[in-house]
Amino acid sequence: MKLRKVTAASAAVFALALTATACGGDDSGDGGSSGGGDKIKIGIKYDQPGLGLKQPDGSFSGFDVDVATYVAKELGYEADQIEWVETKSADRENALARGDVKFIAATYSITDERKQKVDFAGPYLLAHQDLLVKKGSDITEATDLNDKKLCSVVGSTSAQNVKKDFAPKAQLKQVGTYSECLAALQSGAVDALTTDDSILAGYAAQDQYKGKFQLAGLKLSNENYGIGVKKGDTETVNKINAALEKMVSDKSWEKAVEDNFGPADYKNEPAPKIGNIVK
Template identity: 80%
Template sequence: MKLRKVTAASAAVLALALTATACGSEDKNDSDSSASGDSKTIKIGIKYDQPGLGLKEPDGSFSGFDVDVATYVAKELGYKPDQIEFVETKSADRENALARGDVKLIAATYSINDERKQKVDFAGPYLLAHQDLLVKADSDIAKGTDLNGKNLCSVVGSTSAQNVKEEIAPKANLRENAGYSECLAGLQSGSVDALTTDDSILAGFAAQDKYKGQFKLAGLKLSNENYGIGVKKGDTTTLNDVNTALEKMVSDGSWQKAVEANFGPANYKNEPAPKIGDIVS
């Protein structure tokens, strides 16, 4: 009788353990499905507010060069367009989003630098951008020093604006706004003379229908910005797969088509497609 009681108790404990294990496996799968390539969807971090690069349209769709690159890469990884979930990823949260597993990849004007490479791995680069100026189409600003005594606009905390003030035109009158839209409004009205950030971002704004023909890029190449696709640190398999996809996108002409479609209206003079691992300092 005693033996039966022990056996019954053991069976009960074993049943509870199996139940707990099953629940744990379910939870793990649910967690992995949010970002893992093993699921039926893939989450990719992008910007929602950068025309020409990453923009959420009023109808809920997405457009831009980063979106086109991300969609192509996801296709090569085995996902259809309706299996891609784009997640808004702010600049300050990009490393954490990958570490937490909120997203599988990040394609969001993500410049590769040594500090970031300590926290994430980068596929690419897939675009070489430069800091530049956006000015009115009839502006006579042709070089950085022309900004001395002029009104320069950028967003709060912008390293681009500080670079101009400290290194190029210390006598420029810097105005910092919460967003680029305020700077564009000022540029349109004439209250500011130039807007500075990456040329790819500036080209995206200038290519909007409401601004066509009003602005131009100065073409100054004030810095080099190597855009890469962020991957969770240590995920070598995904990193290699994304690099293979990017190489194919360039070789089959899809990369150039995406550049022309998203930046063409602003007469953006893009650099040739960079080679994988070729970081321009």
């Protein structure tokens, strides 16, 4: 009788151990394609207001953040299971190849060159190169920038494209950050700032700038923002595409656009269809 009690207790402990092992989940933090792990790592920008911004309190905000959070939930992860990882433009392909993140939502334009290295879900936003000017500015076309001062960041091709294709007499001013360009635009040191309209809208929507700037509404290029996934991970691409379609159909996409870009009076394009790349 005593032996049977010990054996029963041991069996119970053994069964409990098996249950714990089965329910323990994967704590590797890679956000496996089946979803529901302990954590999922997602790549975003940390320094783009309205898109991907790390707040002073450590929280994150922006359209890309909202899209990624929605997608993660559809993959089986709640907001508190997301680990945000800063992925700068130059390191996005490497971060995916190394497995540092499960996917990247960071103003990541889909291009033929990039598709050689990563797979893309989406697109989830069609942006365009545009100009940001002071409210009431008489600059309404790119050609109006002749003999005007145009600001962009060092390394960006946006300002060079304007000078080459539209306003050869534009005076280029290149600085380290878009925030510096905004300060120069506010003070009158420059007449316009150029990059993607989504990025411009995000900066202009900040509390300290509300009502001070406006987008010219030009479409100087097409930028199809996609969600980057490790090359060959077709399962995750398909799941993200399904999540994006649901986000559009239940109006969450529209709400995210308004929440993040609305104060800048951003005239966004309708939500693009999955796989529809506008050249």
